[in-house]
Amino acid sequence: MEKSFTLRVLKSLNRKSWLALGLFLAVTLVVVPVLHLLVPPENAFHVSAYAITLFGKIMCYAIVAIAMDLIWGYGGILSLGHGLFFALGGYAFGMYLMRQIGRDGSYQSDLPDFMVFLDWKKLPWYWSGSDSLWWVAFLVIVVPAIVAFIFGYFAFRSRIKGVYFSIITQALTYAAMLLFFRNETGFGGNNGFTDFKRILGYSITSPDMRLVLFGLTALMLAATLVFARWLVTSKFGRVLTAIRDAESRVMFIGYNPLWYKLFAWVISAILCGIAGALYVPQVGIINPSEMSPANSIEIAIWVAVGGRGTLIGPVIGASVVNLAKSWFTVSFPEYWLFFLGLLFILVTLLLPHGLVGLWKTLRQSRGPRT
Amino acid sequence: MTKLFTLFLLCTCCLSAHAALDPGQVLQLANEDSSVKVAAIQKMTEAADPDAARVLKAMADGQLFLSANKVVVIDGDKAFDASTGEPIKMPGNPDSITVNNRIRGELANALAALSLFDKDVGVRLASAQELQTRVSPDLVPVLARALAKETDNAVKALLKMAHAQANLGNADPAARLAAVRVLSGSSSPNIRSALLPLTDKAKEPDNKVRYGAISAVKAIDGRLELTENLARVFSGLSLGSILLLAALGLAITYGVMGVINMAHGELLMVGAYSAYAVQSIFRNYFPNAIDWYLPAAIPVAFFAAALVGVVMERTVIRWLYGRALETLLATWGLSLVLIQAARIVFGAQNVEVSNPSWMSGGIELMPNLLLPWNRLVIIGFALFVLLLVWVLMNKTRLGMFVRAVTQNRAMAGCVGVPTSRIDTMAFGLGAGIAGLGGLALSQISNVGPDMGQGYIVDSFMVVVVGGVGQLAGAVWAALGLGIFTKLLEGWAGAVIAKIAVLVFIIVFIQKRPQGIFALKGRVIE
Numbered sequence: 001m002e003k004s005f006t007l008r009v010l011k012s013l014n015r016k017s018w019l020a021l022g023l024f025l026a027v028t029l030v031v032v033p034v035l036h037l038l039v040p041p042e043n044a045f046h047v048s049a050y051a052i053t054l055f056g057k058i059m060c061y062a063i064v065a066i067a068m069d070l071i072w073g074y075g076g077i078l079s080l081g082h083g084l085f086f087a088l089g090g091y092a093f094g095m096y097l098m099r100q101i102g103r104d105g106s107y108q109s110d111l112p113d114f115m116v117f118l119d120w121k122k123l124p125w126y127w128s129g130s131d132s133l134w135w136v137a138f139l140v141i142v143v144p145a146i147v148a149f150i151f152g153y154f155a156f157r158s159r160i161k162g163v164y165f166s167i168i169t170q171a172l173t174y175a176a177m178l179l180f181f182r183n184e185t186g187f188g189g190n191n192g193f194t195d196f197k198r199i200l201g202y203s204i205t206s207p208d209m210r211l212v213l214f215g216l217t218a219l220m221l222a223a224t225l226v227f228a229r230w231l232v233t234s235k236f237g238r239v240l241t242a243i244r245d246a247e248s249r250v251m252f253i254g255y256n257p258l259w260y261k262l263f264a265w266v267i268s269a270i271l272c273g274i275a276g277a278l279y280v281p282q283v284g285i286i287n288p289s290e291m292s293p294a295n296s297i298e299i300a301i302w303v304a305v306g307g308r309g310t311l312i313g314p315v316i317g318a319s320v321v322n323l324a325k326s327w328f329t330v331s332f333p334e335y336w337l338f339f340l341g342l343l344f345i346l347v348t349l350l351l352p353h354g355l356v357g358l359w360k361t362l363r364q365s366r367g368p369r370t
Numbered sequence: 371m372t373k374l375f376t377l378f379l380l381c382t383c384c385l386s387a388h389a390a391l392d393p394g395q396v397l398q399l400a401n402e403d404s405s406v407k408v409a410a411i412q413k414m415t416e417a418a419d420p421d422a423a424r425v426l427k428a429m430a431d432g433q434l435f436l437s438a439n440k441v442v443v444i445d446g447d448k449a450f451d452a453s454t455g456e457p458i459k460m461p462g463n464p465d466s467i468t469v470n471n472r473i474r475g476e477l478a479n480a481l482a483a484l485s486l487f488d489k490d491v492g493v494r495l496a497s498a499q500e501l502q503t504r505v506s507p508d509l510v511p512v513l514a515r516a517l518a519k520e521t522d523n524a525v526k527a528l529l530k531m532a533h534a535q536a537n538l539g540n541a542d543p544a545a546r547l548a549a550v551r552v553l554s555g556s557s558s559p560n561i562r563s564a565l566l567p568l569t570d571k572a573k574e575p576d577n578k579v580r581y582g583a584i585s586a587v588k589a590i591d592g593r594l595e596l597t598e599n600l601a602r603v604f605s606g607l608s609l610g611s612i613l614l615l616a617a618l619g620l621a622i623t624y625g626v627m628g629v630i631n632m633a634h635g636e637l638l639m640v641g642a643y644s645a646y647a648v649q650s651i652f653r654n655y656f657p658n659a660i661d662w663y664l665p666a667a668i669p670v671a672f673f674a675a676a677l678v679g680v681v682m683e684r685t686v687i688r689w690l691y692g693r694a695l696e697t698l699l700a701t702w703g704l705s706l707v708l709i710q711a712a713r714i715v716f717g718a719q720n721v722e723v724s725n726p727s728w729m730s731g732g733i734e735l736m737p738n739l740l741l742p743w744n745r746l747v748i749i750g751f752a753l754f755v756l757l758l759v760w761v762l763m764n765k766t767r768l769g770m771f772v773r774a775v776t777q778n779r780a781m782a783g784c785v786g787v788p789t790s791r792i793d794t795m796a797f798g799l800g801a802g803i804a805g806l807g808g809l810a811l812s813q814i815s816n817v818g819p820d821m822g823q824g825y826i827v828d829s830f831m832v833v834v835v836g837g838v839g840q841l842a843g844a845v846w847a848a849l850g851l852g853i854f855t856k857l858l859e860g861w862a863g864a865v866i867a868k869i870a871v872l873v874f875i876i877v878f879i880q881k882r883p884q885g886i887f888a889l890k891g892r893v894i895e
Contacts, residue, residue: 078695078698151876154877154880155880157880158879158880158881160879160880162694162695163630163694163695163698164834164879166695166698167830167834168834168875168876168879170827170830171827171830171831171872171875171876172872172876174827174872175868175869175872175873178865178868178869179865179869181865182865293826293827294823297632297699297702300699301699301703304699334710334713334714335710337706337707337709337710337713338706338707338710338711340703340706341703341704341705341706341707341710342703342707343703344699344700344702344703344704344706345686345700345703345704345707347699348690348696348697348699348700348703349686349689349690349700352696
């Protein structure tokens with residue numbers, strides 16, 4: 001019997017998961033704003049602006065991690081270039097933020113400061129329409145999707161996979177980083193975009209705007225989780241997993257793996273782009289170093305730490321690693337790279353299924369085996 | 371006192387051997403009017419008297435003074451008569467002779483021209499070279515005389531060019547034409563720009579001379595383009611040799627063993643820091659032999675990197691054989707640990723590794739085509755390492771075992787090859803080769819904790835383009851990518867060239883996923 005779409009989405013998560021998701025939204029959309037705005041700063045329950053920005057950032061990373069998990073955990077394709085899609089989304093939204101500065105820049109010009117500095121007289125063609133939020137929101141989705149589609153189509157068509165694919169995605173993001181480092185590319189070169197002032201006319205630094213962005217990110221994260229859950233439990237998701245485990249057999253049964261992989265790849269890129277667009281206004285800067293190969297490979301470790309092939313794993317991994325990062329870089333900056341390096345080594349050697357896998361093993365060994 | 375007296379005597383003897391200058395002419399050097407001074411300098415230059423060089427040198431150094439209508443040279447606490455060179459009593463309050471910028475330029479020219487008559491070939495060569503860049507028509511007679519007297523061929527060729535250049539301003543069209551004909555044999559951009567005015571109708575009335583100048587400029591342009599292209603090919607070869615050194619180690623670990631080693635760049639770094647450490651030891655303990663620290667660093671770099679490689683293989687990589695993606699992540703972690711370790715041990719700043727003195731300078735193949743020694747040495751070193759790898763892989767027992775294990779691990783184990791030890795040794799070998807690459811890199815680029823990161827993408831590109839399991843592929847890929855990059859840089863700039871190369875590789879892999887030199891045969895995963 002064909003179930004309705006809504007029912008299928010509802011059925012994709014069990015009761016407990018829906019409850020957890022609801023709790024998460026209640027905390028992020030109600031409790032945190034109350035604690036931030038109404039509780040005075042001296043009170044122990046006050047949520048500081050720093051904490052909101054930090055957790056907003058981590059939620060963006062969590063979306064990226066889910067996107068990575070879709071393609072790596074379920075599709076078996078390790079991308080070392082996801083930072084590129086994240087940065088593309090960020091740059092697309094950054095264009096809007098730059099236009100919103102208006103004449104408040106240091107040169108009091110209609111053009112962004114770096115263009116005045118380069119002595120450009122008008123906006124390049126690809127900046128046209130960047131003053132409209134809707135057009136930019138469209139770009140945030142479409143630009144990563146197009147780049148991912150073109151690259152993915154050719155890569156998957158010639159059946160590049162495994163390490164080869166990983167390395168050429170790394171080359172791709174590296175090439176893009178070099179391109180964006182150039183001043184002539186028209187995206188601010190080295191410095192990228194920063195000094196944002198407002199969104200839709202509202203100040204970007206106001207507590208209200210901070211909470212709106214935080215809430216939007218939380219909603220997006222929840223939506224991503226539900227969507228990803230629905231996707232991987234659908235027939236599409238099962239074919240994708242089958243391709244991961246035995247591509248040739250799937251092909252001989254009569255499926256064309258190209259379109260399955262390509263679809264997952266493009267969806268993953270779009271999610272990264274949206275996360276990037278939410279990330280930039282909260283952090284207040286975007287520059288080409290977001291595209292550096294090191295950043296992209298870090299995304300893989302979030303997923304690996306949490307546990308790939310599960311959906312809650314990447315969220316846990318992204319949170320744990322990034323909380324550790326902000327703690328280390330403040331307390332012992334010189335040991336952060338040691339920690340991260342050891343994390344890469346130990347997780348791959350000892351925790352092939354990540355923290356989620358560890359938890360499952362612990363629970364199984366304690367409880368009765370059935 | 372005796373010493374001073376001997377010196378005194380010596381001076382007198384030397385100087386009295388020369389004929390004295392005309393005191394009247396010398397006196398003109400002290401004239402109020404700059405034009406008179408210039409005329410006198412030019413006269414003295416034309417005479418080409420060695421004594422004139424002495425006086426003009428003193429004038430350029432500000433040691434020429436006027437005292438009681440007599441020009442004297444005052445050097446510290448001694449005074450000499452300018453025209454004769456005889457020592458005289460220190461005059462009481464002498465007037466200094468003004469040397470303004472115009473006179474200074476004139477003096478520099480004159481001194482260069484006069485040293486064309488020096489006894490030492492080296493001095494003559496140097497002054498002839500100096501005159502190439504600034505030749506004035508007044509020097510024609512001097513140059514002609516120097517040319518007639520000159521016996522050394524190299525100096526003669528230079529003088530001919532200078533003489534012709536000086537003659538370009540000659541009033542006689544026939545002399546100009548002859549000069550243009552001589553100059554058309556040159557390949558220097560300076561001479562090209564000297565000839566350029568003569569191709570202009572407004573400045574050169576004589577048709578014959580003008581056509582001659584036009585064809586001369588064309589000939590020089592052709593030669594300039596040739597040297598430019600040669601220089602590009604050379605820098606491409608040089609870049610190729612660097613890529614090859616960076617990638618050879620990877621050709622063993624990835625190409626032959628199939629291990630993705632993202633810490634490969636950090637093995638290069640270990641090699642480079644070994645060079646730094648050996649250099650510091652030499653500086654502190656054997657400062658006399660500092661030029662030879664580099665050969666001494668070769669085994670150090672090899673074994674240091676090999677040791678790191680063996681430890682990496684034993685502790686991490688061996689547990690991940692057959693799981694390429696996990697290996698990739700774990701070795702990335704190793705690279706982060708190594709970078710941070712280097713930062714803590716050697717500091718976050720770049721350290722200074724200097725070239726030994728025998729590696730500075732270069733061979734000048736043509737004017738404006740200089741092949742620097744350090745690049746040449748690195749090309750030679752890359753060939754040496756390549757030979758080493760080839761011999762190790764094809765002519766030794768270890769190489770045979772490595773190839774056996776890669777081809778059929780189970781079978782190799784059955785016939786008694788200690789497969790797990792071979793894995794360790796092969797990985798150590800690849801790491802050691804990377805250390806040698808790092809040693810070479812320390813001579814031409816910065817040595818710092820992050821240096822390896824820049825090479826990792828490039829090295830993988832070389833191995834991937836070359837084809838897995840193929841040394842020959844790595845060589846061709848490295849040279850090809852090096853030359854291709856440099857030629858592109860010539861017309862598109864460095865960044866665009868780099869991007870173009872990466873895009874090219876991405877497209878290339880689509881077409882030939884197994885590299886240029888793919889093993890023939892059909893493979894199912």
